[in-house]
Amino acid sequence: MQRPTYGQSPPLHHPVPQHVSTVPQLRSPPPLTSQPQGHGYDGSPYPQQQQQAPPGGNMFAQYGNFMNDPTAQIATQFGQTAFRQGQDYLEKNVNRLVNVSALKHYFNVTNSYVINKLFLVLFPWRHKPWTRRQASEVGAGGGQEAWFYLPPRDDINSPDMYIPVMSIVTYVFLRTLFAGFRGEFEPQLFGSVATIAIVMMILEILALRIGCYLLNISNQSQLLDLMAYSGYKFVGVIVTIAVSEIFNRGKGTGGWVGWTLFVYTCLANSLFLMRSLKYVLLPENNNTNQGPMQTMHPLDSRAKRSQRTQFLFAYSYPVQALLMWILCRP
Numbered sequence: 001m002q003r004p005t006y007g008q009s010p011p012l013h014h015p016v017p018q019h020v021s022t023v024p025q026l027r028s029p030p031p032l033t034s035q036p037q038g039h040g041y042d043g044s045p046y047p048q049q050q051q052q053a054p055p056g057g058n059m060f061a062q063y064g065n066f067m068n069d070p071t072a073q074i075a076t077q078f079g080q081t082a083f084r085q086g087q088d089y090l091e092k093n094v095n096r097l098v099n100v101s102a103l104k105h106y107f108n109v110t111n112s113y114v115i116n117k118l119f120l121v122l123f124p125w126r127h128k129p130w131t132r133r134q135a136s137e138v139g140a141g142g143g144q145e146a147w148f149y150l151p152p153r154d155d156i157n158s159p160d161m162y163i164p165v166m167s168i169v170t171y172v173f174l175r176t177l178f179a180g181f182r183g184e185f186e187p188q189l190f191g192s193v194a195t196i197a198i199v200m201m202i203l204e205i206l207a208l209r210i211g212c213y214l215l216n217i218s219n220q221s222q223l224l225d226l227m228a229y230s231g232y233k234f235v236g237v238i239v240t241i242a243v244s245e246i247f248n249r250g251k252g253t254g255g256w257v258g259w260t261l262f263v264y265t266c267l268a269n270s271l272f273l274m275r276s277l278k279y280v281l282l283p284e285n286n287n288t289n290q291g292p293m294q295t296m297h298p299l300d301s302r303a304k305r306s307q308r309t310q311f312l313f314a315y316s317y318p319v320q321a322l323l324m325w326i327l328c329r330p
Contacts, residue, residue, distance in 0.1 A: 106161035108151035121235045130275040132157045164231020171234050236265030237327045266321050273316040281312045
């Protein structure tokens, strides 16, 4: 049986590559060169170029003569002179508005003073005495003896600026923190809370200055003392807000816990101000001129002293209660 014959099959064609790829030629690294003695080998087979040091052995000699250039010296002297003149101008103009040397006195505190002062503001009931301590020094050349108050670090009854400033900052952050817990936080809250606190202090100090002017009260450090004492109320406000918010689980300062703390801190702050501001707003009935505590002539009438006492009571109790209630509101 014979197989049937078929037609001739077409020739086979192998595929032709369309993209010609070239194989990179690999080169062996150059032979290792002998390293001179005293130099280490970092493992690289390629030769490294060594930087030649200029004569004298200092590689940075070409930059070392920069300060010896006359132009650079003139520019340096000009910059120093301009900086010194600017510093003198700033000190003179700042001293016109604020007595910097007197302001440093109110920030001369220690850690023990701050802790004891906070306890004094919150628990003033059994503290004695309230009179500020004084010291004297003889002027140069045996001049007249000068009296001055001791700084806060040496006198617990001395007012300071450190606690009021830190209390205001803490109050702003605390209010915004609890607002965030309630889901009411906004970036503008920092500015609004700080503005309310500062404006209230300015109005309070302005009212005190007007009252002191009408009652003819003068004191060497009256303004700075009033600024310091007006900021101590924030200590009680911070304690009231923090504890009441924790007990009320972030629902505000309402409830019996909040009102109890508010009444206590308000009374404590009022008693603290009554005892502390006595040397500022009330006269000292003495016949000597020693010390800066002389605020009224001893021959002044008893009616004027009674007016000052009423003014001090009104500022320490009803005014402080109103301001603290505004600050504690959520």
